[in-house]
Amino acid sequence: MTALTKEPCPRCRENGDDRSGDNLVVYPEGRGAHCFACGFHVHGNGNAADRAPASEQLIRPLKGQVMPLAHRKIGEDTARMYDYRLAKVNGEVVEVANYFRDGTLIAQHTRGKGKQFRWKGDTDNLPLFGQHLWSGQGKRIVVTEGEIDCMSIAAMWQNRWPVVSLPNGASHAEKAIRTNLDFLSGYDEIVLAFDNDEAGRTAAVKCADLLPPGKARIASLPFKDANECLLKGKTKECIQALWEARTYQPDGILHASDITENDRPKQQAWSFPWACLTKTLMGQRSGEMTLWASGTGSGKSTIIRELAYHHLLRGRRVGMLMLEEAPAETLDDLIALRLNKPVRQIVAARELNALLQSEGSDTLDFGIADDLTDEQYAEAKKFFGDLPLYIYDHQGTNEFGNVLARVEYMAQALACDVVFIDHVTAMVAGMDRNGSEREAIDKTMKDLRSVVERTGVHIDIVSQLNRLDGKSAEEGGQISLKNLRGSGSLGSVPNSVIAIERDQQAEDPEDRRIIKVRSLKGRFTGNTGVAGYLKYNPFTRRLEEAEWTEPTGDQHDPGQSFQPEPEVLDGILPDEGEVAGRAAVAHGV
Secondary structure, eight states, rough: OOOOOOEHHHHHTTTOTTTTTTTTESTTTTTOOOTTOOOOOOOOTTTTSSOOOTTOSSSOOOOOOOOOBBBBBBOOHHHHHHHHHHEEEEEEEEEEEEEEEEEEEEEEEEEETEEEEEEEETTTTTOOOOOGSSOEEEEEEEEEHHHHHHHHHHHHHHOSSSSEEEEGGGGHHHHHHHHTHHHTTEEEEEEEOSSSSSSHHHHHHHHHHHSSSTTEOOOOOOOSSSSHHHTTTOOHHHHHHHHEEOOOOOTTTTOOOOOGGGOOOOOOOOOOOOOOHHHHOEEEEEOEEEEEEEOSSSHHHHHHHHHHHHHHHHOOEEEHHHHSSSSSHHHHHHHHHTTTTTTTHOOOOOOOHHHHHHTTTTOOOOOOOOOOOOHHHHHHHHHTTHHHHOOOOOOTOOOHHHHHHHHHHHTTOOOOOOEEEHHHHHHTTTTTOOOOOHHHHHHHHHHHHHHHHHHOOOOEEEEEEEEOOSSSSBOOOOGGGGGGGSSSSSHHHSSEEEEEOBBBBOHHHHTTTTEEEEEEEEETOOOEEEEEEEEEEEETTTEEOOOOOOSSSSOOGGGGGGOHHHHHTTTTOOOOHHHHHHHHHOOOO
């Protein structure tokens, strides 16, 4: 771990110079020698030349003189070792840092008054400053942020140990480390002694991530940089900081003994409106994402409204982005759940029969009991008006950035516990994109996952399907993860994926109302398969759990699902009246 050898330069000696006898730098492995004072050069084959050949002289260098840097407390021996010179450019004295590759000067970094830095020569893929002095193998090497700091530490160590610096400071630190990774990797310990400021600390962490695992150490200097330590006479403290630099450990890696109760995610457990799903998936949790998938008209939106109503009754704050219906339609369908009456159908039947009467035609019986009063509707609307329910008014446009911003706003500013998005394809359709639908969905799911992890909100999102093999989804065909439309991220990103299967063309009208609920993915329990059955009541607009035997195969076996201990779910559901009262008080931001 020593510097390359230095010998007297024969050409300088002929001219009466080189009294110190160390002008000629001799490179290892037969790569020749070079005098940076007079240009005398020895090729790798031993032949001497007055100076390096033109092919090796990549720049017309500033010659300058090696001198002590008194204002930096850096002696001539250190400056000579690193070939750091003072030269005049247009009558102004500048400092010149020389950069070498394979014994050839390839670039010069000049520093003028007021930190005016300029480059001469080949600046592509620069080596580290001082890299030519060291073999690339050994116990330890120190990397500083600048040339002055490099020579400051070298001076503290009497020029005995490898010290190099970045060529362009913290702003280009990662590029410099990547370029010279092979050289640095030959050392057992790589100490990053960057400036003790925000830029330096940030760059040190980024560079440490690039270095071989276990080799990077980050030093915390007692002052801003190594030269300030030297100027203030804190050499001992600086050297101690270098020796005590702790091995870098990436964020997120903890020893088992470091994990405490405070590291456990703060999650709330909630039930589903239906016991079969609560049992199969052990409920829902805050800070998670659930994806619901089915064919067109199979009941996804109906399930979403049931879930929203379920959460509102239990005092949770709910945001809804129903991208294919108006907010008034969403609210009317929630009022229908509250009243157990098909509100929109009753209103539509009234309006149509009024039109028929005005035309002199007979009214029609739609099989819907018209027992909705204005007082009932007003009371139910006020009920939801007193709850923390927020519905996105997309006004016919679903521009992606706008929708994503509203999800973020609901989660952050409105402190929603649950946000519903129906559906992801409509959300992506509003994205200004150049790529495919798959790429757009990948980005959407990534962004939504980020919101979930940052805020702890639970997101329920609806997805459409590709065409199924064999029987269609609308005819009750079995859905799998591969049928999710657009991207594999729809299956990989959510915590749970639930399929809704319904045979809308079944011969028996009662069978058409049966929804088979299938768990395609349950990250928390691992349970998959048919969770149970729900039956749609067209008169109340409600989904109720049902006992149902399938005509052929795929019958639900309750024993296949994980059975939690009863106390796991006890206490999750408070009294409905009590919670509704709390929710009304909690309304407002």
